[in-house]
Structure formats: C-alpha cells, structure tokens
Amino acid sequence: MTARAPPAPRHSRAGIVSKLTIGPGPASPRTRRFGIVSKLTIAVFGVLAAVRTGRADGPAASPGSLRDEDILGRATPTFRVDSVTTRLTSFNQYGSGYQAQGGPTPSSPGNERATILEPQVEIDASQGPRLSHRFWVPVDVVTNASADAIDVMTSASRHVESGAIDWAAKYKVDADSDVTVRSGIHLENPFRSWTAGLAWSRALADGDTVVSASTLEVFDWFDRFDIHGGRHGRTDRTTTTVSAGVTQILTPTTIANVNYGITMQRGEMGNTWNSVPLEGNVRGPELLPSERLRHALVLRAAQFLPWNGALHVYYRLYADDWGTVAHSAEAELLQRVSPALTLGALYRIHRQSGVDFFTTLADPSAPLRTSDSDLAPFDSQTFGGKVVVDAPMRGEIRALHLELGYERYFRTNDLHIDVFTCATGYRF
Amino acid sequence: MTARAFAACMVAALLVGCATVPQNRRGHLADPMMTLSEEPLDSARRQKMYDTREGAAGGDGANAGGGCGCQ
Numbered sequence: 338m339t340a341r342a343p344p345a346p347r348h349s350r351a352g353i354v355s356k357l358t359i360g361p362g363p364a365s366p367r368t369r370r371f372g373i374v375s376k377l378t379i380a381v382f383g384v385l386a387a388v389r390t391g392r393a394d395g396p397a398a399s400p401g402s403l404r405d406e407d408i409l410g411r412a413t414p415t416f417r418v419d420s421v422t423t424r425l426t427s428f429n430q431y432g433s434g435y436q437a438q439g440g441p442t443p444s445s446p447g448n449e450r451a452t453i454l455e456p457q458v459e460i461d462a463s464q465g466p467r468l469s470h471r472f473w474v475p476v477d478v479v480t481n482a483s484a485d486a487i488d489v490m491t492s493a494s495r496h497v498e499s500g501a502i503d504w505a506a507k508y509k510v511d512a513d514s515d516v517t518v519r520s521g522i523h524l525e526n527p528f529r530s531w532t533a534g535l536a537w538s539r540a541l542a543d544g545d546t547v548v549s550a551s552t553l554e555v556f557d558w559f560d561r562f563d564i565h566g567g568r569h570g571r572t573d574r575t576t577t578t579v580s581a582g583v584t585q586i587l588t589p590t591t592i593a594n595v596n597y598g599i600t601m602q603r604g605e606m607g608n609t610w611n612s613v614p615l616e617g618n619v620r621g622p623e624l625l626p627s628e629r630l631r632h633a634l635v636l637r638a639a640q641f642l643p644w645n646g647a648l649h650v651y652y653r654l655y656a657d658d659w660g661t662v663a664h665s666a667e668a669e670l671l672q673r674v675s676p677a678l679t680l681g682a683l684y685r686i687h688r689q690s691g692v693d694f695f696t697t698l699a700d701p702s703a704p705l706r707t708s709d710s711d712l713a714p715f716d717s718q719t720f721g722g723k724v725v726v727d728a729p730m731r732g733e734i735r736a737l738h739l740e741l742g743y744e745r746y747f748r749t750n751d752l753h754i755d756v757f758t759c760a761t762g763y764r765f
Numbered sequence: 766m767t768a769r770a771f772a773a774c775m776v777a778a779l780l781v782g783c784a785t786v787p788q789n790r791r792g793h794l795a796d797p798m799m800t801l802s803e804e805p806l807d808s809a810r811r812q813k814m815y816d817t818r819e820g821a822a823g824g825d826g827a828n829a830g831g832g833c834g835c836q
Contacts, residue, residue, distance in 0.1 A: 679798065
C-alpha cells in the first residue's frame with residue numbers, strides 16, 4: 338500500500354538536443370559555424386543537465402548496479418504522507434445473554450441488543466529511506482446497548498463513545514531486517530488503556546523466509562462497579578503478549594505463515610458489572626480468576642489461482658487455563674473481474690468449549706462463576722462478501738481504493754450481528 | 766493422533782519451503798490479492814468483533830481484553 342510507483346522518466350535536455358543534431362550537415366562555413374555553436378550549446382546544456390541531474394539524483398549508477406532510488410526517486414528526509422485510508426463500519430447486534438439483567442425473571446437472559454458505529458482513519462507516512470510511520474485512530478460510538486437492562490450500565494451504555502490513538506514507527510535496520518515500535522492510548526467513559534509494543538522481523542534466504550517476533554504490553558485502568566450500580570473506586574489489568582512467526586514462500590504461487598503467541602493476564606478480568614443467576618431466583622456478581630494464560634497457534638496460507646484469483650485459508654487453535662479450547666477456520670476467495678475490480682467471498686467457522694465455570698444457574702457458594710454468553714460453549718459462523726475497486730489516478734493522488742462489504746455473524750447461543758463496512762483509500 | 770498429524774503437516778510444509786523460489790518467479794506473490802495480512806483497518810474491525818464476542822482472544826498480538834473479552 339505504501340509502495341511508490343516509478344516517476345515519469347526524466348528526459349535530459351542534452352539527450353533531446355543530441356537527437357536533434359544527429360547526422361553530419363553540409364560543410365559550408367555558415368553551417369560549420371552553426372555546427373560549432375550547436376556543439377557548444379550541446380556542451381553547455383549537457384553540463385547544466387549533468388549538474389541538475391547530480392543534484393536531484395546523485396551520481397549516476399554504473400551499468401548493472403541499478404539502485405532503488407534510480408527507479409523510485411530519492412527518498413527525502415522530510416515527512417511525507419504516503420496514504421490515507423478511512424473506514425466506516427456499523428455493527429447491529431441482536432440476541433440475549435445470561436450476563437445481562439433485564440429478562441422477565443432474575444434467572445432469565447437479558448437483552449444484548451446493541452448498535453455500534455465505528456469510524457477509523459489510518460495514515461501511512463515515511464520519513465527518509467529507513468523510517469516509516471503508521472497512525473491509526475479508531476472511534477466507537479455505541480448506542481442502544483442493553484436498553485432493557487436494569488444493571489449499572491442501563492443508562493450509560495445507551496450511548497457510549499470511545500476512541501484510541503495508535504502510533505507505530507518502523508525502522509529499516511538494513512536491507513533484510515526492520516524494527517517496529519508501537520504505542521497507543523484508548524479512552525472510554527469508565528476506562529483507560531495504554532499500549533506499548535516492540536516487533537522485529539528479518540528476511541532470510543533471498544526473501545524466501547521471513548522470521549518475526551513481537552511483544553505487546555497493555556495496561557487497562559477502569560472503574561469498579563457492583564451489579565446494583567454502586568461505584569467502588571478503580572481497578573486494573575495488565576496483559577503481556579509475546580509471539581513469534583515464520584512466513585515462507587512455498588512455490589511461485591503459494592505463501593504461508595505460522596505464528597505462535599502466548600498472552601499472560603493479571604488483575605480484574607471482568608467488566609465488574611456482569612451478573613450471574615443464582616439458585617433462589619436472585620442474581621450475584623460474576624466471580625473470575627485473577628489470572629489467565631492464553632495460547633494461540635495461527636496458520637495462514639495464500640494460493641494464487643490461474644484464473645486471476647486468490648484463495649486465502651486460515652486456521653487458529655486457541656487454549657487457555659480457564660478451560661477454553663477453540664478452533665477457528667476461515668476461507669476467503671478473491672476474484673479479479675477487471676484490472677480495477679475485485680470481488681471477495683468469505684466464510685468462517687468457530688467452535689469453542691467454554692470456560693470450566695460457566696453456568697446459567699450458579700450455586701451461591703461457588704468460588705468461580707460466570708454466565709457470560711461469550712465464555713459459553715458455542716459454535717459461530719460468518720458469511721460475507723465485498724466489492725473492491727482499485728483505480729489508478731493522475732496527479733497528486735496516484736491510486737484510489739474503494740470497498741463495500743457485508744458480513745453476517747451468528748452463533749448457536751442466540752446472538753447474531755449484521756456488519757456493513759465501507760472504506761476509501763488515497764495513495765499519494 | 767490428531768496432534769501428530771498436525772505436526773507432520775507442519776514439518777512437511779516447512780520442508781517444502783526449503784526449495785528457494787527465485788525472485789523473477791515471484792510475480793504472482795507480489796499481487797495485492799496475495800497479501801497474507803489483511804488491510805489493517807479491515808483486520809482491526811473484524812478482530813474487534815471476534816475478540817469481544819468470543820472468549821478466545823489473545824495470543825496472536827491482538828489486545829486480549831478481560832475475561833469477558835471486553836476491551
């Protein structure tokens with residue numbers, strides 16, 4: 338997305354003049370004088386052109402040693418915006434869950450209806466030949482959440498806004514390796530979150546193999562409520578993720594990636610206002626462990642198809658020490674219909690076992706309990722499609738990217754989400 | 766048994782990768798359709814939906830949220 342197209346070839350004046358004066362003329366004194374003048378003119382323009390070229394592009398490359406800047410133009414040390422992308426997504430969620438209050442009885446599931454509008458902006462910029470930046474600003478506007486609930490978020494969650502700023506700076510150490518530093522902050526009504534990360538990657542075997550490693554630290558700081566709406570100060574949670582991966586070119590049309598990561602969490606693991614139906618037709622607070630260790634193994638592969646298409650497959654195996662084991666598999670088919678138009682179709686299936694202490698009716702003396710439907714055993718599926726237009730442009734904007742997509746997510750424990758998304762991108 | 770078969774597939778896939786593909790035969794791999802990582806904003810909005818609605822987030826570089834998956 339940030340690759341720069343080669344600029345228009347630069348025609349030196351010397352070259353043009355040379356072409357105009359190719360071939361011997363009649364040998365008259367006048368023409369001989371003209372010939373001398375023209376030769377001087379050629380020489381002067383030649384020197385000027387050489388100086389100008391030298392200032393712009395540096396020394397001319399020797400034959401057989403073409404450099405990147407000879408094709409792409411010299412990277413300037415000044416800040417340069419390479420692309421701007423915006424995306425607007427709406428999530429319309431319908432369903433019910435036992436963690437929410439507001440059902441007909443205390444032991445009944447509550448309404449999980451929610452509408453979320455999520456605008457995002459991403460700016461890619463470069464600063465010289467080695468340093469590039471990515472700025473990402475997502476905003477969430479949640480409306481109509483838990484409108485029938487009587488829990489603490491009854492009024493607050495009817496309209497909640499949150500935003501984040503994320504900055505990643507990538508430094509190209511040499512031709513084969515780079516280091517990325519990431520930092521961010523997330524702001525929400527009763528919630529603050531800080532993110533810091535470091536990533537490294539290195540290409541091996543002439544670019545056939547890329548090994549990578551990353552670490553990410555997240556610190557969450559948020560209000561603690563009880564299930565009746567009482568506020569009890571603040572609490573926090575830390576999340577540390579370490580991951581490593583290998584990307585390998587398998588054939589001229591196949592590329593694959595394997596990634597393994599481990600996440601360690603400590604602190605308050607719930608949102609603090611989730612409730613659990615208890616025996617005796619009453620509700621009590623959710624009780625969760627204070628630590629969680631998560632493992633994830635991800636396999637990705639992309640296969641180019643002879644009819645100008647591509648097939649992407651994805652598999653993820655997840656396990657944690659709360660007893661959840663999950664398998665997610667996904668396939669996406671992309672088909673280029675014309676040079677500018679691409680169609681895509683997607684299917685995903687997810688199966689999770691749920692945590693060991695999930696219940697819809699808990700013993701009041703149980704040390705751990707949750708009724709969160711997101712932690713229950715269930716299967717989910719996603720169907721989706723998209724239309725993508727990538728049109729080359731002239732002028733300052735070199736390419737325009739447009740995308741429209743729709744997805745439907747539904748799962749076996751009474752929840753489904755309709756997702757509409759559209760994106761525009763400008764590459765400079 | 767399933768784990769062994771899975772490990773065997775992984776090793777086979779990596780061994781296949783030992784055959785170097787010359788740069789002049791990587792034209793199809795340079796096609797934008799072949800990019801393994803999704804467009805970042807598209808990936809972010811999908812990741813967020815799955816992270817908040819499924820209790821299986823984390824481990825792969827994404828924000829893991831809490832027990833409920835809330836961010």
